[in-house]
Amino acid sequence: MVPLRLIATQDDTIKNAIIKATNRQTPVTDEQFFALSEFPKKLEAYFPTFNDGHNLFYERRPGQYNAEVSVERVRVSNMTMLVRAFASMFLDLPHRTTRNYKALLQKIGDDIFHSDHCLEPYYASAYANYRMDYFFRNQTLSSDLKPARYHLLLAFRLLTEPGTLPRINSHEMKRYCEAIMQILWNNEKCKKAFEDAGELIRKTANGNMHRDNIRTEAFTKSLLISSRDKDIK
Numbered sequence: 001m002v003p004l005r006l007i008a009t010q011d012d013t014i015k016n017a018i019i020k021a022t023n024r025q026t027p028v029t030d031e032q033f034f035a036l037s038e039f040p041k042k043l044e045a046y047f048p049t050f051n052d053g054h055n056l057f058y059e060r061r062p063g064q065y066n067a068e069v070s071v072e073r074v075r076v077s078n079m080t081m082l083v084r085a086f087a088s089m090f091l092d093l094p095h096r097t098t099r100n101y102k103a104l105l106q107k108i109g110d111d112i113f114h115s116d117h118c119l120e121p122y123y124a125s126a127y128a129n130y131r132m133d134y135f136f137r138n139q140t141l142s143s144d145l146k147p148a149r150y151h152l153l154l155a156f157r158l159l160t161e162p163g164t165l166p167r168i169n170s171h172e173m174k175r176y177c178e179a180i181m182q183i184l185w186n187n188e189k190c191k192k193a194f195e196d197a198g199e200l201i202r203k204t205a206n207g208n209m210h211r212d213n214i215r216t217e218a219f220t221k222s223l224l225i226s227s228r229d230k231d232i233k
Contacts, residue, residue: 011129039113043119044060048125055075056075056077056130057071083127088153089153092220094151095220096143117169118168118169120174120178120181123181124181132152132153141194147209157199159193160193204219
């Protein structure tokens with residue numbers, strides 16, 4: 001005999017609580033549980049709202065858009081990609097995106113994906129990652145920069161909006177991101193900004209583009225200093 005319990009409810013809060021409680025007996029990741037919360041749902045609704053080819057899609061559940069023939073795979077952002085892109089651009093933590101990714105996951109709900117965060121920086125970082133991937137594919141950006149891909153995202157922000165970073169939940173952050181979006185949506189300006197970011201990375205690396213040199217906190221600090229010196233000049 002196999003016991004069966006059927007629960008019917010229209011209340012999403014109760015439904016999510018039941019899912020969490022019953023699935024603790026099976027190998028379900030914390031990321032999958034997080035997909036049930038409200039903030040990922042906001043991102044899922046927000047990303048496709050942009051017109052003129054600027055729309056993206058946030059994949060709240062693995063494989064969510066696989067059957068959608070109208071959705072380009074390159075425009076789909078999953079949680080892992082978005083956490084890395086956002087942390088690189090807006091938390092100045094590109095060195096943690098690969099070697100210490102688990103430490104970033106511990107920030108979810110606080111520094112990342114906080115319930116009162118603006119949605120704009122998440123879209124901006126996802127779109128910057130989308131454009132960067134395009135420039136790598138068409139060789140606008142040289143492949144030797146790939147070990148520094150997340151530092152490129154940080155350098156892009158530092159060069160395009162060098163002012164003080166507003167609080168993630170502020171109206172100033174919305175305006176700050178809108179200025180970044182205008183550059184991301186302009187192909188020539190975006191291309192030039194990423195090329196400048198690549199030059200800044202190379203200058204900071206001083207010829208050593210090996211990942212063991214690039215993917216460190218020391219390199220991130222040097223990049224922040226280099227961007228300020230460039231801004232002064």
